[in-house]
Amino acid sequence: MAAGGDTGDRLLRHWYALCRSRDLGHRAPLPVRLFGRRLVAFRGEGGRPAALHDRCVHRQAPLSAGRVCAARLQCPYHGWAYDGSGRVVQVPALGPGQVPEGLRVASLPCVEQDGLVWTWPGEGEPDRPPPRVPTCDEPGWTRFIMKTRFRGTVEACLENFLDCPHATFVHRGWFRSPTGVPVTARVTSLPDGAQAEYFGEPRRRSVIWAMFSPPGGTMQHVDRFIAPATSRVDYVFPNGLAYNITSTCSPVEGDAIEVYTVMSFRFRGLGPLVRLFFEPLSRWIIRQDVRMLDRVADNRAADAAAGAPPARSTEADLLGESIWRWRAALARGEPPPAAGAVRDVRLVL
Template identity: 55%
Template sequence: MSSYPAALGTTGRRRMLKNCWYIACPSRKLKNRPVARTLFGRRLVFFRSESGQVSALDDCCPHRNAPLSAGEVADGQLACPYHGWRFDRQGRLVEIPYRAGTPPDCSIHQYDCVEQDGYVWVCPGDKVPEEAPLVFPHLGLHGWTSFRMETLFAANVEACLENFLDCPHATHVHRYWFRTPTAKPVMAQVTMLEDGAVAEYFQEPREKSLVWSLLSP
């Protein structure tokens, strides 16, 4: 079942989902070149300043609409590939090559982004969450194994959320990959939160599961 308030409608749910943190890319992937990503149909570009801070802007130069992600990062500034216009991490125009004097007052929309747990997170909405992204539990702790998966899904974010939260379907759709149809009782602990719930499963059967056999210590 969907956990989104039905009264909000599709537009309201999508607006609510925009005002959340999303992983843009692994931190190690954002080095000396800009990285392009698309969220909610909007193209964004990510880059690092000279001090290593991450920044996210609209991936479009206001001069000739060229994609800034096709440009380069020079001295911590993002340079357009078409005419070389440079923008700082706040999206302000700081230099126009071959033009003397102070550049005109021009800027690109900046999005809030942070680095945490080895990832670059961004909020594509107009209302930044009051709290930082949720910390990955048990990440890097002894006795725990973590894995990362990067996949392109031909579905909207609502369908993807429901798919990942729907554990029983893996027994039939992904049989022997993640779960097997083993008739064995499983203990579960459910913790209620203000905006949802967390379910933790114990002694889940993993016999004949390819993924678990690869990830188990």
């Protein structure tokens, strides 16, 4: 599919989440927008996911208004049927087996992995698999996937997901509360992004900490940016409980970003029971972020019109710079930041 090649935007040459696996049934097609394009997803041969341009080659009717019959997507207007590769395999008005050569609609590569359907919106063949959700191959984890619409930029979303200081304010009492305790974070640039590992991190006075771990003992906490659009947060507590939050951002159009968040947690044998509380709590916390980024987006839009100065950062904004530099380099077709740089940062949480 011709997409993005003329702009040289290498941000398109990556996998993006199209929908959750459970959103894609076997009968109804699913309209999806990605990078401003109208797409339709459906399950083709063998239940494999497929993504096509949402426009019939006959008279441009939206295929997403049609239906899926025998793993083929049927246009609602004159019934032309498409297979998962986008080829027209039936033209009802011509009779059985009579299909002119070369009729097809553009299709995008699709992969179903870790509870998500991924697609590759850029030119060329995918040269790597989509990012993994690390807990999906391990037993003992309970998982659920949230789909959340944010307003803003992918950069702003990713930084928010990987930014501890905001949690003491936006999620005060729920996820963190200010403790005034100094913490060391080691920030490392990686071949596919960057990570921040925390040492001596306080955990008290929040619903999440009370749920997972009492104070004392050493907690492991690593935040990771995986270019271009994924974040990963891992906590392992001294009592063996753990959780992982993997979020991936799919630009819809304009300033709308669809964020797919795979929440995984290990809670001995009680995972399904804990989920009854943890899932609504997680949705509540992510809505706090949505509201804050909404305000930020409003302000940025007003600032853009007024020509306001750029945002300022400090050392405590651990991964923001890596996110910005990586994504800017990809967008311009330049080499990304080099791996191997390490710095220790002191911040107060």
